[in-house]
Amino acid sequence: MSIMKNFRFLGIGMMVLMLCMGSVSCSDDEYSTRIHELLIKKEYTFEADEETSELSTTVTFRNEDLSNYQANSNADWCTVTIDPKASTMTISVEENNTFEVRKATVTLLDIKDGVSSRSFTVTQKQNDVIRVVDGEGPIYQVNTDGGQVVIHLESNVSYTVQIQEDASWITLPGSAGTRGLQQSQVILDVAKNNTEKERSAKVTIKNETSGVMTTVLISQAFKAYMTLIQKDFTIDELGGSINIYVQTNVGFDCYTADDWVTKGGREAINDNTVSQKISVAPFTEKQPKRTSSVSIQNVSHGFDYNVKITQTRNIYIQESNIKILTGGSQRLTLYNANNEAVLWKSNDESVATVDDEGVVTGVSAGSTMITVASSNGLHTDNVSVTVEKPADLKDKIAYQWQDTFTQYDDVSVLTNLKCTITNNSEYDLMVNRATLYCDDVVMSNLEYNESSGLLAVSKSMEFKQDIPVEKGEDTEVRDTTYADDGTMVIEVKTIPGKAKENTHQYLLVWEYTYSNETFTYRCNYPEKTEDEPAATRKKYARRTRRR
Numbered sequence: 334m335s336i337m338k339n340f341r342f343l344g345i346g347m348m349v350l351m352l353c354m355g356s357v358s359c360s361d362d363e364y365s366t367r368i369h370e371l372l373i374k375k376e377y378t379f380e381a382d383e384e385t386s387e388l389s390t391t392v393t394f395r396n397e398d399l400s401n402y403q404a405n406s407n408a409d410w411c412t413v414t415i416d417p418k419a420s421t422m423t424i425s426v427e428e429n430n431t432f433e434v435r436k437a438t439v440t441l442l443d444i445k446d447g448v449s450s451r452s453f454t455v456t457q458k459q460n461d462v463i464r465v466v467d468g469e470g471p472i473y474q475v476n477t478d479g480g481q482v483v484i485h486l487e488s489n490v491s492y493t494v495q496i497q498e499d500a501s502w503i504t505l506p507g508s509a510g511t512r513g514l515q516q517s518q519v520i521l522d523v524a525k526n527n528t529e530k531e532r533s534a535k536v537t538i539k540n541e542t543s544g545v546m547t548t549v550l551i552s553q554a555f556k557a558y559m560t561l562i563q564k565d566f567t568i569d570e571l572g573g574s575i576n577i578y579v580q581t582n583v584g585f586d587c588y589t590a591d592d593w594v595t596k597g598g599r600e601a602i603n604d605n606t607v608s609q610k611i612s613v614a615p616f617t618e619k620q621p622k623r624t625s626s627v628s629i630q631n632v633s634h635g636f637d638y639n640v641k642i643t644q645t646r647n648i649y650i651q652e653s654n655i656k657i658l659t660g661g662s663q664r665l666t667l668y669n670a671n672n673e674a675v676l677w678k679s680n681d682e683s684v685a686t687v688d689d690e691g692v693v694t695g696v697s698a699g700s701t702m703i704t705v706a707s708s709n710g711l712h713t714d715n716v717s718v719t720v721e722k723p724a725d726l727k728d729k730i731a732y733q734w735q736d737t738f739t740q741y742d743d744v745s746v747l748t749n750l751k752c753t754i755t756n757n758s759e760y761d762l763m764v765n766r767a768t769l770y771c772d773d774v775v776m777s778n779l780e781y782n783e784s785s786g787l788l789a790v791s792k793s794m795e796f797k798q799d800i801p802v803e804k805g806e807d808t809e810v811r812d813t814t815y816a817d818d819g820t821m822v823i824e825v826k827t828i829p830g831k832a833k834e835n836t837h838q839y840l841l842v843w844e845y846t847y848s849n850e851t852f853t854y855r856c857n858y859p860e861k862t863e864d865e866p867a868a869t870r871k872k873y874a875r876r877t878r879r880r
Contacts, residue, residue, distance in 0.1 A: 500534030805830030
């Protein structure tokens with residue numbers, strides 16, 4: 334009940350108030366407000382600061398009496414002043430240092446009638462901002478391998494990201510724009526630096542409408558590196574290709590030390606590994622191995638690596654070529670690093686044959702090739718074999734006479750001969766016999782066996798013979814005497830003949846055999862120069878005289 338009574342009294346009070354106001358207005362019939370006829374916009378808009386536009390505006394009301402009007406702003410940053418004399422209203426705003434749009438309501442009040450009013454809005458734009466808020470800005474350092482750069486921003490406008498035109502090594506996978514002062518980020522992808530020097534580029538973050546922007550610098554270092562995965566290679570005699578894997582971010586030069594090692598092309602395995610191909614020629618020299626080197630270097634950055642290449646031979650015949658005689662044999666010397674099973678073969682068995690042990694036997698005069706190969710056929714070698722028919726070795730044998738003389742009466746007589754022959758050939762000889770002739774008549778003969786008759790290379794052999802002394806005929810001398818009785822006595826005496834000078838011609842014939850062929854070698858005493866080559870003769874090396 335009490336509530337209803339309160340409402341009733343309130344209604345009565347309002348009616349009394351309205352009657353009073355009506356009596357007041359009616360009491361002043363001469364004044365009528367024109368506040369509602371003023372040409373005022375509903376909203377006046379200002380920029381954030383004086384750099385972009387004026388922070389005040391003046392509204393002129395022609396032929397209007399403004400002395401009865403009062404302007405009130407509900408914001409301290411916005412003031413409105415009325416100049417009745419000039420019939421103007423000036424709206425002024427302070428610089429907006431905030432990052433949001435702000436609005437003020439201005440109310441015009443007719444102070445004469447105390448009732449009439451008019452309102453409009455003053456709007457001031459935000460202070461546009463794009464700023465870097467992390468500690469790295471405005472310079473971002475990136476290492477040689479590249480990666481992502483994250484730029485943390487505060488902004489109240491949308492923005493675009495502009496990368497320096499010549500910086501194709503920086504890419505923008507995506508970024509977010511914003512309104513209001515909000516946190517956002519720009520993510521940039523930075524490629525690996527293969528330029529071999531430090532580089533940098535500017536990135537601009539900008540609002541195209543207002544022109545507000547911020548700029549950061551992306552700086553990428555360059556640190557050179559180079560390593561080799563392997564520095565020592567071994568390859569067999571067949572040769573082939575070797576790959577040297579170089580982990581690097583710089584270029585490099587490749588140099589080979591020997592002509593049997595040559596550089597080939599290159600292949601990129603991944604971002605930091607390059608395969609340098611090296612070709613190795615087949616190895617045919619008769620030696621166990623050979624070595625060479627390859628230099629990988631970048632002089633500018635001080636890198637210089639030496640790669641060792643060793644090429645080995647599994648199988649080879651140590652002899653390059655051999656000569657044998659028909660019927661003769663020679664064992665070849667085989668180098669077999671891994672003791673592989675091997676096969677021997679003669680290209681022409683009518684010239685020479687070879688057995689499983691590498692023994693070559695001459696069959697007939699000519700040339701052929703002896704080949705040895707591993708059982709899998711991968712490793713081979715050969716040797717040239719020349720088979721010759723045995724020839725007379727008289728130009729390869731030297732002889733020397735040694736004679737002994739004995740003094741008889743007044744004559745020096747030859748009493749002993751010794752002949753020495755020396756084998757200067759490349760073959761061992763077998764001497765069968767030596768026959769001494771005196772004036773073409775056999776004087777003595779000496780037979781040799783396999784032991785006594787061997788005349789090896791560079792060895793000598795002697796033949797000795799005593800020479801009988803020849804004397805003249807005995808003579809008889811008659812000596813006649815008379816006895817006392819006068820008888821004649823005749824005495825016959827025999828006087829021995831005197832020793833005679835030796836004037837005979839001696840010839841020693843040596844018979845020798847090699848490679849199943851038999852030859853003779855003649856030694857004359859005294860020497861007959863027309864019979865023997867000068868290179869094989871030595872004349873009377875020594876004479877011994879006896880009395």
